[in-house]
Amino acid sequence: MTIEDAEWKPPIVTVTVDLVIFTVRDGDLQVLLIDRGIEPYLGYPALPGGYIDKGETLEEAALRELHEETGLDARTLHLEQLHAYSDPRRDPRGRVITVAYLALGPDLPVPVSGTDAAAASWAPVSDALAGRLAFDHAGILRDGLERARSQLEHTTVAAAFCVEPFTISDLRHIYEAVWGFKLDPSNFRRKVTRTEGFLEPTGERYVPQIGRPALLYRRGNAAALSPPLLRTSQLSSAGGNAADRTMPLVPQENAGLAGSD
Amino acid sequence: MTIEDAEWKPPIVTVTVDLVIFTVRDGDLQVLLIDRGIEPYLGYPALPGGYIDKGETLEEAALRELHEETGLDARTLHLEQLHAYSDPRRDPRGRVITVAYLALGPDLPVPVSGTDAAAASWAPVSDALAGRLAFDHAGILRDGLERARSQLEHTTVAAAFCVEPFTISDLRHIYEAVWGFKLDPSNFRRKVTRTEGFLEPTGERYVPQIGRPALLYRRGNAAALSPPLLRTSQLSSAGGNAADRTMPLVPQENAGLAGSD
DNA sequence: GAAATAGTGTCTCTAAGACAGTATGCT
DNA sequence: AGCATACTGTCTTAGAGACACTATTTC
Numbered sequence: 001m002t003i004e005d006a007e008w009k010p011p012i013v014t015v016t017v018d019l020v021i022f023t024v025r026d027g028d029l030q031v032l033l034i035d036r037g038i039e040p041y042l043g044y045p046a047l048p049g050g051y052i053d054k055g056e057t058l059e060e061a062a063l064r065e066l067h068e069e070t071g072l073d074a075r076t077l078h079l080e081q082l083h084a085y086s087d088p089r090r091d092p093r094g095r096v097i098t099v100a101y102l103a104l105g106p107d108l109p110v111p112v113s114g115t116d117a118a119a120a121s122w123a124p125v126s127d128a129l130a131g132r133l134a135f136d137h138a139g140i141l142r143d144g145l146e147r148a149r150s151q152l153e154h155t156t157v158a159a160a161f162c163v164e165p166f167t168i169s170d171l172r173h174i175y176e177a178v179w180g181f182k183l184d185p186s187n188f189r190r191k192v193t194r195t196e197g198f199l200e201p202t203g204e205r206y207v208p209q210i211g212r213p214a215l216l217y218r219r220g221n222a223a224a225l226s227p228p229l230l231r232t233s234q235l236s237s238a239g240g241n242a243a244d245r246t247m248p249l250v251p252q253e254n255a256g257l258a259g260s261d
Numbered sequence: 262m263t264i265e266d267a268e269w270k271p272p273i274v275t276v277t278v279d280l281v282i283f284t285v286r287d288g289d290l291q292v293l294l295i296d297r298g299i300e301p302y303l304g305y306p307a308l309p310g311g312y313i314d315k316g317e318t319l320e321e322a323a324l325r326e327l328h329e330e331t332g333l334d335a336r337t338l339h340l341e342q343l344h345a346y347s348d349p350r351r352d353p354r355g356r357v358i359t360v361a362y363l364a365l366g367p368d369l370p371v372p373v374s375g376t377d378a379a380a381a382s383w384a385p386v387s388d389a390l391a392g393r394l395a396f397d398h399a400g401i402l403r404d405g406l407e408r409a410r411s412q413l414e415h416t417t418v419a420a421a422f423c424v425e426p427f428t429i430s431d432l433r434h435i436y437e438a439v440w441g442f443k444l445d446p447s448n449f450r451r452k453v454t455r456t457e458g459f460l461e462p463t464g465e466r467y468v469p470q471i472g473r474p475a476l477l478y479r480r481g482n483a484a485a486l487s488p489p490l491l492r493t494s495q496l497s498s499a500g501g502n503a504a505d506r507t508m509p510l511v512p513q514e515n516a517g518l519a520g521s522d
Numbered sequence: 523g524a525a526a527t528a529g530t531g532t533c534t535c536t537a538a539g540a541c542a543g544t545a546t547g548c549t
Numbered sequence: 550a551g552c553a554t555a556c557t558g559t560c561t562t563a564g565a566g567a568c569a570c571t572a573t574t575t576c
Binding site: 010011012013014015051052053054055056057058059081083084086087088095097099226227228230232 | 271272273274275276312313314315316317318319320342344345347348349356358360487488489491493
Binding site for chain 1: 525526527528529530531
């Protein structure tokens, strides 16, 4: 399992952390990308990331990079390890293993410029997957998308996308943006309100410009969703279906809280 | 995202692969452990593992180690990446990041001796977790156990534990050993037989010494189980099989939601 | 009033839990 | 025969999908 022989020199490996940072903006699931300022893949969009420092864990490195790229506080969002990628040819310059992390957060301010000259910006996931990404980042992004979609089924992380306080519609729009299809508002409400600890009513309400005012909620304590909220439906509504083409089907014009702060 | 500056020397990191190899023997979920022959943790049981070689992926390294430790062919069993562990203090000799893999296989012959002098042997998971393990391997084992339990809910990997051909009871015993409680034979049968592609009838049957003969099956093509077979029941039934003993051994450590490490 | 969205109620259907009852081998 | 296990059937209930209906706001 580890260093069994003092004479033996283990292969030299560089370890980095890459971040798949998702948010929902304008009804779209978006991912934070930087534009590479150097070779290889000069000019290509890439996932933000960086080296792991001596003395820090991978998660600490991920949090540090996250803060550097977005100026975001760790406590605001959800972070989880996604997968380690180790193809020896994934970086033409040498042996670089990367551990990808998935971060989910509410609609963030346009990100501050990253540590290096590269500019960071949000891009709809559908656009990002339609084009080319540096390294194996397209695969990492796909894995992150699938993980996020799956997490919404089994946990309450969807609330991590919402700015508090939020309405049930806001929460539903998160599911619709991530899964790529619409949900029945009535059944969705029944599910989330009857799941103990998912939502905590604030007693206040949000008065939109049109339509009936909605009650506002905060995140509850529950982390798990059991039974899960499975994505089996794909309600036939105009707009395509899920898959990787995602986004064209999001709620038209979100008048709710989602975009405010 | 990777090597941005040729002058800059990234921290030196060693990368290893550790294996959580599960099988079901004598109605118990068992894990393959080696006895450490050197310091640190001399004499402690540990998960098998080793360095990643130049030019191979982590998964290839895991398969190689698996073969070295058990003499097992890759095709016989299920292998999946579990998690990367990176606490800077997890190995007293230096900076060692390990990527753990989960391997599930049918009741294997007693493992061949490992590559080093250390002897490999099967131990019930409950015993392994009751005692001390080297490094952070107890935590890795716990994560592996939870992952295996969860996989049984959502996939057909339970069949990977079975030697073909197998009966539905054999399959149920796998679930019972991994989950640690008994299942209703009737309802279990209904679930697995009605899941398209889980089981493929061979037409043959197994004639036990006592009881009615049972039909024999092979693994089908289906990988996913939807709807899932959730472990919500915990049927109380006497009958001192492994099932009853396995249960209390897991501190509920959730590696799922908040990134771990 | 109309338009629009929030929220309630309810019918149906699937699938799981419980468990009775039948089948088929063995000694 | 008696036992043990395999297998079938059925009643009940939890929960999801579908969707009609009511409520509350702005214009």
